[in-house]
Amino acid sequence: MRTGFADGFGLPVILLAIFAAQIARGVWLLPEGYGGAGALNTSLVFLLILWGLGMMVRAVQPGSRLASGLCAIALFLALSIFSALAAAANAIGGGDFVDPWLAAIDATLFPFYDWRAVAFALTEYPKAYFVLNHVYGSLSWQPLVFMSAALVFGRVRDLGNFVSAWGLGLLGCILPFHWFPAMSPYGYYGIQQGDVPGHMVSLPWSFLPVLEGMRDGSIRAIEMQCLTGMVTIPSFHACAATILALSFWRFAWLRWPFLALNIGMALAAVPIGSHYVIDIVAGIAVGVLAVIGARRLNCGSGGAGGTPAALPPRAGRDQKGRSLPV
Secondary structure, three states: OOOOOOOOOOHHHHHHHHHHHHHHHHHHHOOOOEEOOOHHHHHHHHHHHHHHHHHHHHHHOOOOHHHHHHHHHHHHHHHHHHHHHHHHHHOOOOOOOOHHHHHHHHHHHOOOOOHHHHHHHHHHOHHHHHHHHHHHHHHHOHHHHHHHHHHHOOOHHHHHHHHHHHHHHHHHHHHHHHOOOOOOHHHHOOOOHHHOOOOOOOHHHHHHHHHHHHHHOOOOOEEHHHHHOOOOOOOHHHHHHHHHHHHHOOOOOOHHHHHHHHHHHHHHOOOOOOOOHHHHHHHHHHHHHHHHHHHHHOOOOOOOOOOOOOOOOOOOEOOOOOEOOO
């Protein structure tokens, strides 16, 4: 177990299998099963080829940064696709919406935050609203920056830990969805996208037709339209912000800018991503557990910081590499 998970590229494959099992349940339950012909199938085949190339190069040259990069990118993108499809599949036969409970928890724990009032007040500050939208959207490029930095500086183990933590975080945020689905505050409070001019993210509204379609049977197959993602507790944006902040912390010259950016991203997930405040708290907790879990599971040969394990001395040399008398 320790040796197999040492480089961090084994755990994501297992997580993909878990997501695949959830997708398979959806395919089994839906009348038309799987409808991935076209772009979805093409994307999955491309990622499989990319991962296969990376694994072949790693088999020949285990320390290859290029090969590790190919594997990491393929696994990261595959986890993102599989988790979104799994979230949609988990909506089938789900429980009642928990929005009243989440709103009540917010009112009890965070009585100073009036969700509706803040949502409408932000539209009066278009520049601040613009910044919040883009801070929230930084989730689309931050992982690429981290993976690039890890490859440039040879932190292959950090790269594996990051992809593993990302997969664990996705799993922790998606598993509860079947039992605790939510419309999210914009849906719960009946706020349409046109009511908040300047809002640039469509997800708080676009996921609802998919959610309802999976629940009422009007969506009949797992297909491309299921890739919207779901807004619920825990917040994956808050989880991802935690994983990214802790991952960037290993680079002294990046830690503070990305800590600030990810604090902003977690906070922006409330008004921009349509999350209850308690969703953010739960997402941060999942993110911390995901990072710890990834490092523990990937703690085979070598330390978490990417330093290879010490190899036994070659014949005729001592531990310091000096020649020994024969």
